[in-house]
Amino acid sequence: WMRRVEAVRGVSFEVQAGDIFGFLGPNGAGKTTTIKMLTGLIAPTSGRASLMGEPVGRPRVLSKVGFLPENPYVYPYLTPLEFVEMCGELSGLRGRACRDRARQVLERTGVWYAADRQVRRLSKGMLQRTGLAAALVADPELLILDEPMSGLDPVGRKEVKDLILEERANGRTIFFSTHILADVEALCDRVTILRKGQVVVSGALSELLNFGANETQIVLDAVSEELQGELEALGGRLSRAGERTTVEVASQQVDEVLRMALGGGASVVEVQAHHATLEDLFVREAIFSGDRSDPEPAKKSSSD
Structure with a gap:
């Protein structure tokens, strides 16, 4: 059987x-x-x-x-x-x-x-x-x-x-x-x-x-819980590694994030424009999204 x-x-x-x-x-x-x-x-x-x-x-x-x-x-x-x-x-x-x-x-x-x-x-x-x-x-x-x-x-x-x-x-x-x-x-x-x-x-x-073509990664140090909440409210993606926090936001939000970070007592480690790769797309959709029990409907390009 x-x-x-x-x-x-x-x-x-x-x-x-x-x-x-x-x-x-x-x-x-x-x-x-x-x-x-x-x-x-x-x-x-x-x-x-x-x-x-x-x-x-x-x-x-x-x-x-x-x-x-x-x-x-x-x-x-x-x-x-x-x-x-x-x-x-x-x-x-x-x-x-x-x-x-x-x-x-x-x-x-x-x-x-x-x-x-x-x-x-x-x-x-x-x-x-x-x-x-x-x-x-x-x-x-x-x-x-x-x-x-x-x-x-x-x-x-x-x-x-x-x-x-x-x-x-x-x-x-x-x-x-x-x-x-x-x-x-x-x-x-x-x-x-x-x-x-x-x-x-x-x-x-x-x-x-194109999903990440206009994103910028900002690496911050010493981000407080209060500041983290404010950054999350902007709608960007946050991830932590030790004392450092990486914020991924649209390029037009960079100035606002920097003002919030410096005003909230954090220090700026790095600011880098991010160009999406197939690896980014694959990890996001085929690996990280695997935490959901069922996949969402397929995302398609506008030419489909």
Whole structure:
């Protein structure tokens, strides 16, 4: 007997053609489950999913999709060339065209020099690159990549990021999940963040990051309880670390906070403009908001 677990609930988002779309969330948020539903590996218990306007799972839809799973399984006694050629044949490529295409994608992913080694002798990073080559071999319209940078060194990560940008420039749509927020911020047009199986944030990355674009952090020392109450009444965010208090307020409130602080006997340690990052957004929505029992409805950018 196994206990039923609701892995995702009410997940809804849209990926625009030609975009690089980042799919984020803490471990166990439901990312891989959602990806398995999108690729037809498991069926949702309710609702529906579509790719390119058609229900997922149909052969003619899946033939347009290249998929890299989180832990790619490659037959250990095949070589990368044999495995990628096999994937090409399953996608309808034949003969010389299949072999030439396999060589091309193995060269692009940096595996060609090891194309005749058995997969079981490859490192984790090389195995990941082989899986990526297999996802590319059929020249798909949509790439779905689950943790594509997993196991790669810094050079490998840069090469995969460059490849993703090249694929987008060639008209591909790329959907990928990752825990490396800097990669998402550098690559993605749009993002969706999951928490506890539900979407908490979705929209254009540039617009979502505007939430803290005009904030200023003010670090104060020796803040009394009375002064703390007055600062909280302004509506900013306060946090304490030892004797120091950090106040985050809109830039137009800085002068008022400084007057209150100095008039209340506190000393000013630092004043710094704060530019929001994806890490700020992720921590706020996917980590700190986890104290609530149920996520709030997804926050979206105005373009949705």
